[in-house]
Amino acid sequence: MERHEKCVIPEGMSWIDQLIRHLEQVTCSGCGEYYHGGDIAAVVTEPSRLIVRLRCRSCAQDGVAILDFGGTPVEVAPITVDEVLDCHDLLARTARPPSELFPVLAA
Numbered sequence: 001m002e003r004h005e006k007c008v009i010p011e012g013m014s015w016i017d018q019l020i021r022h023l024e025q026v027t028c029s030g031c032g033e034y035y036h037g038g039d040i041a042a043v044v045t046e047p048s049r050l051i052v053r054l055r056c057r058s059c060a061q062d063g064v065a066i067l068d069f070g071g072t073p074v075e076v077a078p079i080t081v082d083e084v085l086d087c088h089d090l091l092a093r094t095a096r097p098p099s100e101l102f103p104v105l106a107a
Helices: 015-023 081-092
Strands: 040-046 049-055 062-068
Touching: 015 040, 015 049, 015 062
Parallel strands: none
Antiparallel strands: 040 049, 049 062
16 A cells, blocks of 8 residues: 555544555555545554555455554553454455565565
8 A cells, every 4th residue: 555644634624534545645555546435344443553454356356455554552452363363364365465465574
């Protein structure tokens, strides 16, 4: 995904509307098309960030977006077995190997 820094969000907008507006400024790494609000497949909330699963409507590629709101880090619960399995399922459905999805890890 390509990150865009200029995301102007009006005050009083709900968090899901803010999320959709932000993601509509992000492009799919597979085909380059912009994501749309309907491309959000799942949202996981954590303290000070959202983890969003996306599916591009143009090429059907799955993606993950992590929106970090900064702030003071807080202690979070350990990753559960179900979360690991969900991540595995998401990666298993992608058309590319993990080394292409996470190039920093492959280096």
